[in-house]
Amino acid sequence: MNDANRLALHSVDAAADNPLLPLLEAQRAAFLKVGPTSYEHRIAALKRLRQAVVDHHQQILDAVDADFGHRSRHETFFADVIGLLGEIRHTRKHLRKWMRPRRAGWSPQFPLAKARIHYQPRGVIGIIGPWNVPVLLTLSPLIGAIAAGNRA
DSSP states (O other), X not given: OBTTTTBOSOOOOTTTTOTTHHHHXXXXXXXXXXXXXXXXXXXXXXXXXXXXXXXXXXXXXXXXXXXXXXXXXXXXXXXXXXXXXXXXXXXXXXXXXXXXXXXXXXXXXXXXXXXXXXXXXXXXXXXXOOSSSTTHHHXXXXXXXXXXXXXX
């Protein structure tokens, strides 16, 4: 989108033979049926993600090594695995506070009014990862999506 004139620079027909479309629709339907997830559900999902990273860290290192062929396993371990585990820990620690409604500014025209911001999930989030730090930069947005109560 061109910000100057709000015109689309390029468009793609997302429905044209897209194998991900049925999955997206299933996730959307599930989100609409179940609604936003609770704090407990989000924490449980983050724990499962953490356990999956811990259980499969060797396969993660092997896969990145096979893709790059020359990347240090130590670099991958610290950048992708340890970085990801730290982000999960940080998110779990602060999630309850992040989910709380917050006071918001109000107009002087309504001196008795109270304004609050209630955070709500968007629904279904698509995540596309880059090539250079594939695990961290793909799973890091997943952590945020889970914490916000979305499906991804």
